[in-house]
Amino acid sequence: MKYGVLGTGMVGLAISNRLAELGHEVMIGTREPSKSGDKLKSKNESVQVGTFAEAAAFGEFLFSATVGGVSVDVLKAVGASALNGKTLVDASNPLDFSKGMPPTLFVTNTDSLGEQIQRAFPNLKVVKALNTVTAAIMVYPKLVAGGDHDLFICGDDADAKASVIRVLNEFGWVNILDLGDITNSRALEGLMPLWVRLYGKLGMAMFNFKLVR
Amino acid sequence: MKYGVLGTGMVGLAISNRLAELGHEVMIGTREPSKSGDKLKSKNESVQVGTFAEAAAFGEFLFSATVGGVSVDVLKAVGASALNGKTLVDASNPLDFSKGMPPTLFVTNTDSLGEQIQRAFPNLKVVKALNTVTAAIMVYPKLVAGGDHDLFICGDDADAKASVIRVLNEFGWVNILDLGDITNSRALEGLMPLWVRLYGKLGMAMFNFKLVR
Numbered sequence: 515m516k517y518g519v520l521g522t523g524m525v526g527l528a529i530s531n532r533l534a535e536l537g538h539e540v541m542i543g544t545r546e547p548s549k550s551g552d553k554l555k556s557k558n559e560s561v562q563v564g565t566f567a568e569a570a571a572f573g574e575f576l577f578s579a580t581v582g583g584v585s586v587d588v589l590k591a592v593g594a595s596a597l598n599g600k601t602l603v604d605a606s607n608p609l610d611f612s613k614g615m616p617p618t619l620f621v622t623n624t625d626s627l628g629e630q631i632q633r634a635f636p637n638l639k640v641v642k643a644l645n646t647v648t649a650a651i652m653v654y655p656k657l658v659a660g661g662d663h664d665l666f667i668c669g670d671d672a673d674a675k676a677s678v679i680r681v682l683n684e685f686g687w688v689n690i691l692d693l694g695d696i697t698n699s700r701a702l703e704g705l706m707p708l709w710v711r712l713y714g715k716l717g718m719a720m721f722n723f724k725l726v727r
Numbered sequence: 728m729k730y731g732v733l734g735t736g737m738v739g740l741a742i743s744n745r746l747a748e749l750g751h752e753v754m755i756g757t758r759e760p761s762k763s764g765d766k767l768k769s770k771n772e773s774v775q776v777g778t779f780a781e782a783a784a785f786g787e788f789l790f791s792a793t794v795g796g797v798s799v800d801v802l803k804a805v806g807a808s809a810l811n812g813k814t815l816v817d818a819s820n821p822l823d824f825s826k827g828m829p830p831t832l833f834v835t836n837t838d839s840l841g842e843q844i845q846r847a848f849p850n851l852k853v854v855k856a857l858n859t860v861t862a863a864i865m866v867y868p869k870l871v872a873g874g875d876h877d878l879f880i881c882g883d884d885a886d887a888k889a890s891v892i893r894v895l896n897e898f899g900w901v902n903i904l905d906l907g908d909i910t911n912s913r914a915l916e917g918l919m920p921l922w923v924r925l926y927g928k929l930g931m932a933m934f935n936f937k938l939v940r
Contacts, residue, residue: 721938
Protein backbone atom coordinates (compact mmCIF):
# COMPACT_ATOMS: atom_id res chain seq x y z
CA MET A 515 0.00 0.00 0.00
CA LYS A 516 1.30 3.44 -0.97
CA TYR A 517 0.61 6.31 1.41
CA GLY A 518 0.23 10.03 0.72
CA VAL A 519 0.52 12.42 3.66
CA LEU A 520 -0.62 16.02 3.19
CA GLY A 521 1.19 18.48 5.43
CA THR A 522 4.75 18.85 6.68
CA GLY A 523 4.08 19.99 10.24
CA MET A 524 4.77 17.83 13.31
CA VAL A 525 1.80 15.60 12.51
CA GLY A 526 2.58 15.06 8.83
CA LEU A 527 6.22 14.28 9.58
CA ALA A 528 5.42 11.95 12.46
CA ILE A 529 2.96 9.95 10.35
CA SER A 530 5.22 9.87 7.28
CA ASN A 531 8.28 8.79 9.24
CA ARG A 532 6.38 6.11 11.10
CA LEU A 533 4.89 4.68 7.90
CA ALA A 534 8.37 4.58 6.35
CA GLU A 535 9.80 2.96 9.47
CA LEU A 536 7.13 0.27 9.11
CA GLY A 537 8.32 -0.39 5.59
CA HIS A 538 5.63 1.41 3.61
CA GLU A 539 6.11 3.59 0.54
CA VAL A 540 5.28 7.19 1.50
CA MET A 541 5.16 10.57 -0.18
CA ILE A 542 4.70 13.67 1.93
CA GLY A 543 2.99 16.60 0.22
CA THR A 544 3.60 20.29 0.76
CA ARG A 545 2.66 23.53 -0.96
CA GLU A 546 6.11 24.28 -2.38
CA PRO A 547 8.56 21.37 -2.07
CA SER A 548 11.49 23.58 -3.08
CA LYS A 549 10.91 25.76 0.01
CA SER A 550 10.41 22.92 2.51
CA GLY A 551 14.04 22.04 3.19
CA ASP A 552 14.14 23.26 6.78
CA LYS A 553 10.81 21.73 7.70
CA LEU A 554 11.88 18.37 6.33
CA LYS A 555 15.22 18.09 8.18
CA SER A 556 13.77 15.40 10.44
CA LYS A 557 12.24 13.46 7.57
CA ASN A 558 13.05 9.76 7.16
CA GLU A 559 15.21 9.57 4.05
CA SER A 560 12.96 7.03 2.36
CA VAL A 561 9.97 9.40 2.49
CA GLN A 562 9.51 11.01 -0.91
CA VAL A 563 8.54 14.67 -1.18
CA GLY A 564 6.06 16.19 -3.62
CA THR A 565 3.39 18.80 -4.01
CA PHE A 566 0.04 18.23 -2.31
CA ALA A 567 -1.29 17.03 -5.69
CA GLU A 568 1.64 14.67 -6.25
CA ALA A 569 1.35 13.14 -2.79
CA ALA A 570 -2.41 12.71 -3.19
CA ALA A 571 -1.94 11.03 -6.58
CA PHE A 572 0.86 8.80 -5.21
CA GLY A 573 -1.07 7.55 -2.21
CA GLU A 574 -3.72 4.86 -2.37
CA PHE A 575 -4.39 5.76 1.27
CA LEU A 576 -4.15 9.39 2.42
CA PHE A 577 -3.65 11.33 5.63
CA SER A 578 -4.81 14.95 5.95
CA ALA A 579 -2.34 16.52 8.37
CA THR A 580 -2.48 20.17 7.40
CA VAL A 581 -3.57 22.92 9.75
CA GLY A 582 -7.35 22.59 10.09
CA GLY A 583 -7.98 26.04 8.66
CA VAL A 584 -6.63 25.02 5.24
CA SER A 585 -7.61 21.32 5.10
CA VAL A 586 -10.57 21.76 2.75
CA ASP A 587 -8.76 24.27 0.52
CA VAL A 588 -5.73 22.01 0.13
CA LEU A 589 -7.97 19.11 -0.87
CA LYS A 590 -9.90 21.34 -3.30
CA ALA A 591 -6.61 22.39 -4.90
CA VAL A 592 -5.68 18.72 -5.22
CA GLY A 593 -9.02 18.07 -6.89
CA ALA A 594 -11.63 15.35 -6.53
CA SER A 595 -10.23 13.17 -9.32
CA ALA A 596 -7.11 12.30 -7.29
CA LEU A 597 -9.25 11.59 -4.23
CA ASN A 598 -12.23 9.62 -5.49
CA GLY A 599 -12.55 6.16 -3.98
CA LYS A 600 -9.58 6.60 -1.63
CA THR A 601 -9.54 6.48 2.15
CA LEU A 602 -8.41 9.67 3.91
CA VAL A 603 -7.64 9.88 7.61
CA ASP A 604 -8.49 13.40 8.78
CA ALA A 605 -6.17 14.06 11.72
CA SER A 606 -6.69 17.83 11.76
CA ASN A 607 -8.61 20.07 14.14
CA PRO A 608 -10.63 23.21 13.41
CA LEU A 609 -8.56 25.38 15.73
CA ASP A 610 -9.06 29.15 15.53
CA PHE A 611 -6.19 31.11 17.06
CA SER A 612 -7.52 34.49 15.89
CA LYS A 613 -9.29 35.17 19.19
CA GLY A 614 -6.20 34.53 21.31
CA MET A 615 -5.24 31.62 23.52
CA PRO A 616 -6.50 29.05 24.22
CA PRO A 617 -7.84 28.58 20.67
CA THR A 618 -11.54 28.24 19.92
CA LEU A 619 -13.04 26.11 17.14
CA PHE A 620 -14.09 27.57 13.77
CA VAL A 621 -16.71 24.86 13.34
CA THR A 622 -18.34 22.92 16.18
CA ASN A 623 -21.51 21.63 17.82
CA THR A 624 -23.82 21.26 14.79
CA ASP A 625 -21.09 20.56 12.21
CA SER A 626 -17.40 19.60 12.10
CA LEU A 627 -14.32 19.74 9.92
CA GLY A 628 -14.56 16.00 9.31
CA GLU A 629 -18.07 16.47 7.94
CA GLN A 630 -17.04 19.49 5.86
CA ILE A 631 -14.36 17.41 4.15
CA GLN A 632 -16.77 14.51 3.59
CA ARG A 633 -19.43 16.83 2.12
CA ALA A 634 -16.88 18.52 -0.17
CA PHE A 635 -15.71 15.13 -1.50
CA PRO A 636 -18.60 12.64 -1.43
CA ASN A 637 -16.51 9.93 -3.12
CA LEU A 638 -13.62 10.22 -0.68
CA LYS A 639 -13.89 7.89 2.31
CA VAL A 640 -13.15 10.18 5.24
CA VAL A 641 -12.21 8.63 8.59
CA LYS A 642 -11.70 11.02 11.51
CA ALA A 643 -8.89 9.68 13.67
CA LEU A 644 -5.76 10.68 15.60
CA ASN A 645 -6.88 14.32 16.08
CA THR A 646 -7.31 13.77 19.83
CA VAL A 647 -3.64 13.12 20.67
CA THR A 648 -0.29 14.77 20.10
CA ALA A 649 1.84 13.69 17.12
CA ALA A 650 4.19 11.38 19.04
CA ILE A 651 1.29 9.49 20.63
CA MET A 652 -0.49 9.20 17.26
CA VAL A 653 2.28 6.98 15.92
CA TYR A 654 3.82 5.58 19.12
CA PRO A 655 0.83 5.09 21.46
CA LYS A 656 2.83 2.75 23.68
CA LEU A 657 4.94 5.72 24.83
CA VAL A 658 2.12 6.51 27.28
CA ALA A 659 0.89 3.97 29.85
CA GLY A 660 2.15 1.13 27.68
CA GLY A 661 -0.54 1.94 25.13
CA ASP A 662 -3.44 1.27 27.52
CA HIS A 663 -5.57 4.27 26.52
CA ASP A 664 -8.20 4.94 23.88
CA LEU A 665 -8.44 6.29 20.38
CA PHE A 666 -11.86 7.25 19.07
CA ILE A 667 -12.51 7.12 15.33
CA CYS A 668 -15.52 7.63 13.07
CA GLY A 669 -16.52 7.66 9.42
CA ASP A 670 -19.27 6.61 7.05
CA ASP A 671 -17.50 3.75 5.26
CA ALA A 672 -17.02 0.47 7.13
CA ASP A 673 -14.28 -0.87 4.83
CA ALA A 674 -12.34 2.39 5.08
CA LYS A 675 -12.55 2.26 8.88
CA ALA A 676 -11.32 -1.32 8.85
CA SER A 677 -8.30 -0.31 6.76
CA VAL A 678 -7.60 2.63 9.09
CA ILE A 679 -7.77 0.34 12.09
CA ARG A 680 -5.18 -1.96 10.45
CA VAL A 681 -2.75 0.96 10.06
CA LEU A 682 -3.45 2.16 13.60
CA ASN A 683 -2.72 -1.35 14.86
CA GLU A 684 0.63 -1.17 13.05
CA PHE A 685 1.32 2.10 14.87
CA GLY A 686 0.68 0.26 18.14
CA TRP A 687 -2.90 1.19 18.94
CA VAL A 688 -4.79 -1.51 20.82
CA ASN A 689 -7.88 0.29 22.14
CA ILE A 690 -9.69 1.77 19.13
CA LEU A 691 -13.36 2.63 19.49
CA ASP A 692 -15.38 3.26 16.32
CA LEU A 693 -18.12 5.70 17.34
CA GLY A 694 -20.09 5.47 14.09
CA ASP A 695 -20.69 7.82 11.18
CA ILE A 696 -18.76 10.97 10.31
CA THR A 697 -21.05 13.23 12.39
CA ASN A 698 -19.16 11.85 15.40
CA SER A 699 -16.33 14.17 14.31
CA ARG A 700 -18.20 16.79 16.33
CA ALA A 701 -17.43 14.78 19.45
CA LEU A 702 -13.79 14.10 18.55
CA GLU A 703 -13.04 17.69 17.58
CA GLY A 704 -15.08 18.78 20.62
CA LEU A 705 -12.38 17.23 22.82
CA MET A 706 -9.96 19.96 21.73
CA PRO A 707 -11.06 22.62 24.24
CA LEU A 708 -10.31 20.17 27.05
CA TRP A 709 -7.12 18.99 25.37
CA VAL A 710 -5.63 22.46 24.97
CA ARG A 711 -6.45 23.35 28.59
CA LEU A 712 -4.94 20.12 29.89
CA TYR A 713 -1.86 20.86 27.76
CA GLY A 714 -1.59 24.24 29.48
CA LYS A 715 -2.26 22.81 32.93
CA LEU A 716 0.08 19.81 32.67
CA GLY A 717 2.73 21.71 30.72
CA MET A 718 3.16 18.84 28.26
CA ALA A 719 1.31 17.05 25.50
CA MET A 720 2.14 13.43 26.30
CA PHE A 721 -1.26 12.46 27.69
CA ASN A 722 -4.44 10.77 26.55
CA PHE A 723 -7.67 9.42 27.99
CA LYS A 724 -8.49 5.87 28.94
CA LEU A 725 -12.15 4.98 28.91
CA VAL A 726 -12.98 3.20 32.18
CA ARG A 727 -16.26 1.40 32.82
CA MET B 728 -22.43 22.63 56.81
CA LYS B 729 -25.97 22.87 55.43
CA TYR B 730 -26.50 21.98 51.79
CA GLY B 731 -29.12 23.19 49.33
CA VAL B 732 -29.65 21.19 46.14
CA LEU B 733 -31.67 22.76 43.32
CA GLY B 734 -33.44 20.21 41.13
CA THR B 735 -35.20 16.92 41.75
CA GLY B 736 -34.04 14.97 38.71
CA MET B 737 -31.63 12.04 38.88
CA VAL B 738 -28.72 14.36 39.63
CA GLY B 739 -30.41 16.40 42.34
CA LEU B 740 -31.68 13.28 44.09
CA ALA B 741 -28.34 11.46 43.85
CA ILE B 742 -26.47 14.41 45.36
CA SER B 743 -29.08 15.05 48.07
CA ASN B 744 -29.27 11.43 49.13
CA ARG B 745 -25.50 11.05 49.20
CA LEU B 746 -25.05 14.19 51.31
CA ALA B 747 -27.70 12.92 53.74
CA GLU B 748 -26.06 9.48 53.86
CA LEU B 749 -22.81 11.24 54.80
CA GLY B 750 -24.60 12.89 57.72
CA HIS B 751 -25.13 16.36 56.31
CA GLU B 752 -28.24 18.51 56.60
CA VAL B 753 -29.79 18.84 53.16
CA MET B 754 -32.77 20.55 51.59
CA ILE B 755 -33.71 19.73 48.01
CA GLY B 756 -35.45 22.50 46.10
CA THR B 757 -38.11 22.16 43.43
CA ARG B 758 -40.54 24.43 41.62
CA GLU B 759 -43.68 23.20 43.37
CA PRO B 760 -42.97 20.93 46.34
CA SER B 761 -46.62 19.92 46.61
CA LYS B 762 -46.45 18.37 43.12
CA SER B 763 -43.13 16.56 43.58
CA GLY B 764 -44.34 13.48 45.43
CA ASP B 765 -43.66 10.98 42.66
CA LYS B 766 -40.26 12.40 41.79
CA LEU B 767 -39.19 12.24 45.43
CA LYS B 768 -40.15 8.60 46.06
CA SER B 769 -36.47 7.61 46.14
CA LYS B 770 -35.50 10.50 48.44
CA ASN B 771 -33.60 9.77 51.65
CA GLU B 772 -36.10 10.49 54.42
CA SER B 773 -33.78 12.95 56.15
CA VAL B 774 -33.60 15.19 53.08
CA GLN B 775 -35.91 18.16 53.55
CA VAL B 776 -37.99 19.49 50.67
CA GLY B 777 -38.63 23.12 49.83
CA THR B 778 -39.05 25.54 46.99
CA PHE B 779 -35.97 26.54 45.01
CA ALA B 780 -35.84 29.73 47.11
CA GLU B 781 -36.17 27.84 50.39
CA ALA B 782 -33.44 25.36 49.48
CA ALA B 783 -31.13 28.17 48.37
CA ALA B 784 -31.74 30.07 51.60
CA PHE B 785 -31.25 26.89 53.69
CA GLY B 786 -27.94 25.91 52.12
CA GLU B 787 -24.62 27.48 52.97
CA PHE B 788 -23.27 25.42 50.06
CA LEU B 789 -25.38 24.90 46.95
CA PHE B 790 -25.63 22.49 44.04
CA SER B 791 -27.28 23.50 40.76
CA ALA B 792 -28.74 20.28 39.40
CA THR B 793 -31.58 21.53 37.26
CA VAL B 794 -31.81 20.93 33.52
CA GLY B 795 -29.21 23.23 31.93
CA GLY B 796 -31.82 25.12 29.94
CA VAL B 797 -33.42 26.52 33.11
CA SER B 798 -30.38 26.83 35.42
CA VAL B 799 -29.98 30.60 35.10
CA ASP B 800 -33.73 31.28 35.28
CA VAL B 801 -34.12 29.19 38.45
CA LEU B 802 -31.26 31.09 40.10
CA LYS B 803 -32.73 34.43 38.96
CA ALA B 804 -36.06 33.46 40.50
CA VAL B 805 -34.24 32.60 43.74
CA GLY B 806 -32.56 36.02 43.62
CA ALA B 807 -29.02 37.19 44.25
CA SER B 808 -29.56 37.97 47.94
CA ALA B 809 -29.90 34.27 48.84
CA LEU B 810 -26.84 33.44 46.73
CA ASN B 811 -24.29 36.12 47.54
CA GLY B 812 -21.07 34.81 49.04
CA LYS B 813 -22.09 31.17 48.77
CA THR B 814 -20.37 28.41 46.81
CA LEU B 815 -22.44 26.77 44.08
CA VAL B 816 -21.43 23.61 42.25
CA ASP B 817 -22.84 23.80 38.73
CA ALA B 818 -23.37 20.19 37.69
CA SER B 819 -25.62 20.98 34.73
CA ASN B 820 -24.99 20.86 30.99
CA PRO B 821 -26.28 23.16 28.23
CA LEU B 822 -27.97 20.34 26.34
CA ASP B 823 -30.33 21.30 23.53
CA PHE B 824 -32.68 18.47 22.55
CA SER B 825 -34.73 20.65 20.17
CA LYS B 826 -32.72 19.57 17.12
CA GLY B 827 -33.15 15.85 17.79
CA MET B 828 -30.74 13.23 19.09
CA PRO B 829 -27.96 13.31 19.99
CA PRO B 830 -28.41 16.69 21.69
CA THR B 831 -26.34 19.73 20.70
CA LEU B 832 -25.23 22.49 23.09
CA PHE B 833 -27.09 25.81 23.40
CA VAL B 834 -23.88 27.57 24.45
CA THR B 835 -20.37 26.41 23.59
CA ASN B 836 -16.91 27.23 22.23
CA THR B 837 -16.66 30.96 23.13
CA ASP B 838 -18.89 30.85 26.23
CA SER B 839 -20.43 28.29 28.59
CA LEU B 840 -23.27 27.75 31.00
CA GLY B 841 -20.84 27.90 33.93
CA GLU B 842 -19.71 31.35 32.80
CA GLN B 843 -23.29 32.51 32.19
CA ILE B 844 -24.18 31.64 35.79
CA GLN B 845 -21.03 33.32 37.12
CA ARG B 846 -21.72 36.50 35.10
CA ALA B 847 -25.35 36.62 36.22
CA PHE B 848 -24.30 36.35 39.90
CA PRO B 849 -20.86 37.94 40.38
CA ASN B 850 -20.96 37.40 44.16
CA LEU B 851 -21.80 33.70 43.88
CA LYS B 852 -18.73 31.44 43.81
CA VAL B 853 -19.46 29.12 40.90
CA VAL B 854 -17.49 25.89 40.62
CA LYS B 855 -18.14 23.74 37.56
CA ALA B 856 -17.93 20.10 38.56
CA LEU B 857 -19.59 16.70 38.16
CA ASN B 858 -21.22 17.57 34.82
CA THR B 859 -18.96 15.10 33.00
CA VAL B 860 -20.28 11.89 34.61
CA THR B 861 -23.61 10.21 35.21
CA ALA B 862 -25.42 10.78 38.52
CA ALA B 863 -24.37 7.51 40.16
CA ILE B 864 -20.69 8.11 39.39
CA MET B 865 -20.93 11.70 40.66
CA VAL B 866 -21.61 10.50 44.16
CA TYR B 867 -20.14 6.97 44.12
CA PRO B 868 -17.05 7.28 41.90
CA LYS B 869 -15.66 4.02 43.26
CA LEU B 870 -18.41 2.13 41.43
CA VAL B 871 -16.24 2.40 38.29
CA ALA B 872 -12.65 1.06 38.19
CA GLY B 873 -12.39 1.41 41.97
CA GLY B 874 -12.47 5.20 41.58
CA ASP B 875 -9.30 5.36 39.49
CA HIS B 876 -10.55 7.91 36.94
CA ASP B 877 -10.61 11.68 36.74
CA LEU B 878 -12.92 14.54 37.57
CA PHE B 879 -12.16 17.95 36.08
CA ILE B 880 -13.33 21.06 37.92
CA CYS B 881 -12.91 24.80 37.49
CA GLY B 882 -13.94 28.11 38.99
CA ASP B 883 -12.65 31.58 39.82
CA ASP B 884 -12.50 31.28 43.63
CA ALA B 885 -9.72 29.18 45.17
CA ASP B 886 -11.42 28.80 48.58
CA ALA B 887 -14.66 27.73 46.95
CA LYS B 888 -12.81 25.12 44.89
CA ALA B 889 -11.07 23.83 48.03
CA SER B 890 -14.43 23.39 49.75
CA VAL B 891 -15.84 21.63 46.69
CA ILE B 892 -12.87 19.28 46.63
CA ARG B 893 -13.53 18.40 50.30
CA VAL B 894 -17.11 17.40 49.48
CA LEU B 895 -15.98 15.48 46.40
CA ASN B 896 -13.47 13.63 48.54
CA GLU B 897 -16.31 12.66 50.87
CA PHE B 898 -18.18 11.30 47.84
CA GLY B 899 -15.11 9.15 47.13
CA TRP B 900 -13.31 11.13 44.43
CA VAL B 901 -9.53 10.75 44.53
CA ASN B 902 -8.37 12.14 41.16
CA ILE B 903 -9.65 15.72 40.94
CA LEU B 904 -7.94 18.09 38.53
CA ASP B 905 -8.57 21.83 38.90
CA LEU B 906 -8.20 23.27 35.40
CA GLY B 907 -8.31 26.91 36.47
CA ASP B 908 -10.85 29.72 36.10
CA ILE B 909 -14.51 29.40 35.15
CA THR B 910 -13.82 29.77 31.40
CA ASN B 911 -12.66 26.16 31.58
CA SER B 912 -16.36 25.29 31.77
CA ARG B 913 -16.20 25.43 27.97
CA ALA B 914 -13.89 22.43 28.06
CA LEU B 915 -15.95 20.49 30.62
CA GLU B 916 -19.27 21.12 28.88
CA GLY B 917 -17.48 20.46 25.58
CA LEU B 918 -17.05 16.84 26.67
CA MET B 919 -20.80 16.32 26.36
CA PRO B 920 -20.88 15.60 22.60
CA LEU B 921 -18.41 12.76 23.18
CA TRP B 922 -20.21 11.65 26.33
CA VAL B 923 -23.62 11.34 24.70
CA ARG B 924 -22.18 9.43 21.75
CA LEU B 925 -20.28 7.04 24.02
CA TYR B 926 -23.51 6.58 25.99
CA GLY B 927 -25.23 5.57 22.75
CA LYS B 928 -22.35 3.37 21.61
CA LEU B 929 -21.77 1.59 24.93
CA GLY B 930 -25.49 1.40 25.79
CA MET B 931 -24.84 2.51 29.36
CA ALA B 932 -23.74 5.55 31.34
CA MET B 933 -21.41 3.93 33.88
CA PHE B 934 -18.15 5.15 32.34
CA ASN B 935 -15.64 7.93 32.76
CA PHE B 936 -12.20 8.94 31.54
CA LYS B 937 -8.87 8.37 33.21
CA LEU B 938 -6.14 10.79 32.27
CA VAL B 939 -3.01 8.79 31.43
CA ARG B 940 0.42 10.35 30.94
